[in-house]
Amino acid sequence: EPEVTQTPSHQVTQMGQEVILRCVPISNHLYFYWYRQILGQKVEFLVSFYNNEISEKSEIFDDQFSVERPDGSNFTLKIRSTKLEDSAMYFCASRFAQLCFFGQGTRLTVV
Amino acid sequence: AQKVTQAQTEISVVEKEDVTLDCVYETRDTTYYLFWYKQPPSGELVFLIRRNSFDEQNEISGRYSWNFQKSTSSFNFTITASQVVDSAVYFCALSAPPSGSARQLTFGSGTQLTVLP
Numbered sequence: 001e002p003e004v005t006q007t008p009s010h011q012v013t014q015m016g017q018e019v020i021l022r023c024v025p026i027s028n029h030l031y032f033y034w035y036r037q038i039l040g041q042k043v044e045f046l047v048s049f050y051n052n053e054i055s056e057k058s059e060i061f062d063d064q065f066s067v068e069r070p071d072g073s074n075f076t077l078k079i080r081s082t083k084l085e086d087s088a089m090y091f092c093a094s095r096f097a098q099l100c101f102f103g104q105g106t107r108l109t110v111v
Numbered sequence: 112a113q114k115v116t117q118a119q120t121e122i123s124v125v126e127k128e129d130v131t132l133d134c135v136y137e138t139r140d141t142t143y144y145l146f147w148y149k150q151p152p153s154g155e156l157v158f159l160i161r162r163n164s165f166d167e168q169n170e171i172s173g174r175y176s177w178n179f180q181k182s183t184s185s186f187n188f189t190i191t192a193s194q195v196v197d198s199a200v201y202f203c204a205l206s207a208p209p210s211g212s213a214r215q216l217t218f219g220s221g222t223q224l225t226v227l228p
Contacts, residue, residue, distance in 0.1 A: 033215060043156070043202060043218040056215060089154060093216075098144050098163070098206065100216060102156040 002026045006092050006103035013082055013110055021077045021106045023092030031095040034067065034077045036060065037105075038088045049075065082110045113138045113205050117219035124193050125227050132188045132222045134203030140164075143207040145179065145186045146216065150200040159201075162186065193226045200224070 005024040013019050025032050034046040047057040047067055054067065066078045075094075079086055087110045092103040114137040124130045136145065147159040160170065162179050170177045174191045190197055200223050204216040 031214070035216075042220040043204075043216075045215040045217070048215050091156060095214070098161060098214070099158070100146075100206070101158065102148075104153075104155040107154070 004092055004094055004101050004103035006090075006106050008106060009104065010107045011109070013108070015084060015110055016081050019079050019082055019108060021079075021090050021092075021108070023075045023077075023103055024073055025075055025092065025094030026096070026101060027073075029094035029096045029101075031055075032069070032075045033093040033095070033100070035091040035093060035102075036088045037091065038085075043091065046077075079108075082108075084110050086110050113140075113143075113207050113217040115203050115205050115217055115219035117201075117203055117222050119222045120220070121223045121225070123225045123227060126195060127192050129189060129191050130193050130224065130226075132190075132201050132203075132224065134186045134188065134219060136184050136186065136203070136205045138205060138207045140207040143205060144214075146204040146206065147177070147186075147188050148202045148204060148218075150202060150221070152199070156202070159188075190224075193224075195226050195228055198224060198226045 007022045032049040035043050036046050037043045045058050047061045048055045049067055064080050069075050089105045089107050091105045093100050116135045143164045145162045149157040149159055167179050176189045178187045200221045202221045203219040206214045206216050
């Protein structure tokens, strides 16, 4: 069964460092998303991506964040200069029709 | 703007009891989709069900059933004869057409269900 794959599963980084979270969406899906879940809280939308550009973004998705699809298969989320409050689980998702499938998440810990 | 409210933060039941998780949503759109996801302790989000706004039929899948009522903007989830493996956080989510077509999900705050043996 096709699935969304995220790497790494857990990343620890120092405050101020850049991190790149990677995702491989399901191959025939057209819409891709990043969501964030701070520990114990709800899942929040960050950004959606369609046709090689951002289609929607939330107010959380500020200039520190960027997304790209460099090679037609990977979908990455970059945080330029991490802050302590960026510590969270980051979920990638891809959508076909109205079904949205999530990856297993990357737990980012900023120390 | 869309909003999803899950008023029950935590529920504990004893195995084999039935339990209902409440979900109330707000949207101005007439076309929308409602979802339930399960998040076990391992952290992933597991899709359980999708329901569109034009289909108010209740659905049953094994021990799971869903009650969609447009009149009260609710989409409640019932687990019959609960099992320890049902212990997880359950999220209700809403997807409605925004100005574009991204249709991102708006999640509720989740209900932590604990099923005791």
